[in-house]
Amino acid sequence: MLYILVALGGVVALSWELLWQIHVTLAIGVSAKSTAITLAATMGGMSIGAWLGGRMLSRRQPASPLRVYGLLEILIGLSGLLMPVGFGLVCLLDSALAGQHLIVGTFIRLLGILLVLGPPTIAMGASIPVLGEVSKGYGAPLSRLYAVNTLGAGIGVLLMSFLVLPFFGVALSVRTAATMNLVVGVSALMIGRRRQKKQRDRVVVPVTVYPSRVPPHLTVPVVWLSGFITFVLEVTWFRSMRAAFQDTTDSFAIILSSVLIALAIGARLVPWLGRQRFGVAAPLAAAGVAILLAAPVIERFDLLTRLGDGYWNTMLMWWISAFTVMGPPVLMLGMVLPCLLDESTEPRRWGRLYAWNTLGAIMGALLTAWVLLPAIGSARTAWVAGVLTLLGGCVGLGRRGRIVAILAGVIALVIAVFFESGLGRKRIQTDLSRGAYSILAFQETPDSTISVVEYDSGYRALVIDGFQAASERGTSHYMEWMGRLPMLLHADPQRALVICFGTGQTANGVRQEAPKHLDIAELNGAVLELAHYFESNGDVLNDARVDAHVIDGRAWLRRTRERYDVVTLEPMPPHFAGVNALYSKEFYELIAQRMKPGGIAAQWVPFHILPPEYAMSVTATFRDVFPDAIMWVDPIGKTGILLGRMASDAEPLGTTWPGLERDLGERRMTAEAIRQAVWMDANAITSYGDGSRIISDDNQLLSFGDVRRKQLVYGSAILNINLTVAARIAQEAAAESGKGQGVFRPKP
DSSP: OHHHHHHHHHHHHHHHHHHHHHHHHHHHOSSHHHHHHHHHHHHHHHHHHHHHHHHHHHHOOOSOHHHHHHHHHHHHHHHHHHHHHHHHHHHHHHHHTTTSOHHHHHHHHHHHHHHHHHHHHHHHHHHHHHHHHHHHHHTOOHHHHHHHHHHHHHHHHHHIIIIIHHHHHHHHHHHHHHHHHHHHHHHHHHHHHHHHHHOSSOOOOOOOOOOOOOOGGGHHHHHHHHHHHHHHHHHHHHHHHHHHHOSBHHHHHHHHHHHHHHHHHHHHTHHHHHTSSSTTHHHHHHHHHHHHHHHHHHHTHHHHOOOOSSHHHHHHHHHHHHHHHHHHHHHHHTTHHHHHHHTOOOHHHHHHHHHHHHHHHHHHHHHIIIIIHHHHHHHHHHHHHHHHHHHHHHHTSOHHHHHHHHHHHHHHHHHHHHTOOOBTTTBOSSOGGGOOEEEEEEEEOSSOEEEEEEETTSOEEEEETTEEEEESSGGGHHHHHHHHHHHHHSSSOOEEEEEOOTTSHHHHHHHTTOOSEEEEEESOHHHHHTGGGOGGGTTGGGSTTEEEEESOHHHHHHHOOOOEEEEEEOOSOTTBTTGGGGTSHHHHHHHHHTEEEEEEEEEEEOTTTSOHHHHHHHHHHHHHHOOEEEEEEOTTTOOEEEEEEOOOSSOOTTSOOGGGGSOOSOOSSOHHHHHHTEEEOHHHHHHHHTTOOOOOTTTOHHHHSSHHHHHHHHGGGHHHHHHHHHHHHHHHHHHHHOTTSSOOOOOO
16 A cells, blocks of 8 residues: 555646646746746755754654655645645736846846745655655665655656646646645555554564665765766757657657656666665766667667657657666666665665755756857767766776776767767757758757758758747748738737747738837847748848747746737647647637727637647637637638737728738738738638637646647648538528628639
């Protein structure tokens, strides 16, 4: 029963981490900075909790450690129930900090999140030394409980990503996780009480101590190193996996669970390791060699992994691929902390070791994202991690073992360097089906990997984490009109906002319709730095009327005090991680709050990516906030553009196009062609989205729905299916309404 409780505790712990990340991104925006703040708050709280828990247990040992564990689980659950309120206050605080100095604002946001996440994360960290005391009473090594807890975490991330969040949504998932904590806590209290009655005098069952064979003065550096390297690899290798699997919530769950299960296996092998003569130093050195040998494989992961036959077969294939490559080094790294924990029987030492391991993890993640990757790239970062791990293992080896390890390390490093794929110079991690290309620019940033490539067919493209985010080829024709259309529908657009810059064609489209001021909100500064590679944006960033801001678009809307006549956006694909926040009802309501009366909003509907039911949900959600809406379909790229405004007494949107009367130079479409590309008016849009689910911050429909599975079902026919469905509904609506009532017939 003990192992079941500890495993369930791990399941819930990772569930909370996913839920925390969702709430943080909604509260302060999607960015490397918000990820860093979440990491610092989560891991920092656990580090403090382990340290405090160890000290308190050393001063006063409880009569029933299992009951203390139960109380900690109850505290985590109760804190979780209060979490939505806490993050709501953080969101209000974030809005109130607009205009504050960057450092001051960041510090206050971090403080707010620390206050929300502090109690549960401190309780999680404190559970490690408490479980150490529990292990004494059961005669089980702490490493075994650690392994079971970590295995539960690996299962938990899969359950939350594939089952709980898709079916329950965020709010009910919070209550479900809290309920599980309470069940585990109450069960632990009851079991602990029964054991306490049976054992009035505390009985300590001897536990076999497995020596790590690490010199006492080196235990802290070694345990710190294992946490540091694990998170260096997590940040570095996860980026390559994102390029291979796409940056979606299901692929992230697959990758993270493979790492956690490898760590669990490593912890479970500690008793075997303790019976060996070499101790923990040998697997640490071997992990360094394995990291170096895995590096050239990870670099080519986009070439080695492809979609399988069906969604679940694909997920299984991806999990096996990730585990096969990352598993061996992570497994060996995963032996270090549990082995050192087993070597001790003192709570103070358990807490100290876990705290240092967690601090190493924080430093590894932040240093990799903000320093190593931008400075030396992912391949060399992996080499540095491998060499440091090897050297750390060599410290604890004898002379002969050290010679063997160094020789193996040199050979592995030579292999890694010789087979380095030339990321950023010769190739990038992307879909090669588009043809041969040359690399014009390549940057590794804290947020992502950004590349500018020129294909042999002549067009240039912006590639973000392996995905072609924007390009200048013919099918990108709609990008210009994402900017022009809302401007043309407005009688006098003075101030406009473009969210997501890409290649800059949308921003240039807005600029060419002559606003007095244009704001641009772009998440990644590197995208703006690389804008000069794309002639199609007309050097828009150097226009005196244009202000570009490196910020999450939703965070900008929440923080700004400006009011806009036009807001247009073309984010990454809707099903990518975090992008649901730019398609939800709450987001559209935020746009509406920042618009002047009669303001026009424009939203991208990627018919070539979204399954029909999800395209309908996007449309229904948009119209729910902007009821006076039309659907425009690009005559070349065939992608959809929703245009809408709040309800008013004016003529229905699209009846007139005031901007066409403004003489601002030549446009690439005639006035008649622009009008003819309108497929749906408000009535047709209502019919199109009728019965569809409204996308919200709570249901996370695009991030945790079955978009990927449906994409595999529809395959390459998805665009034609969407167009056929949209055309049929538009024609039916036109027939029902009759001519001359503001209903537009789609062009055959």
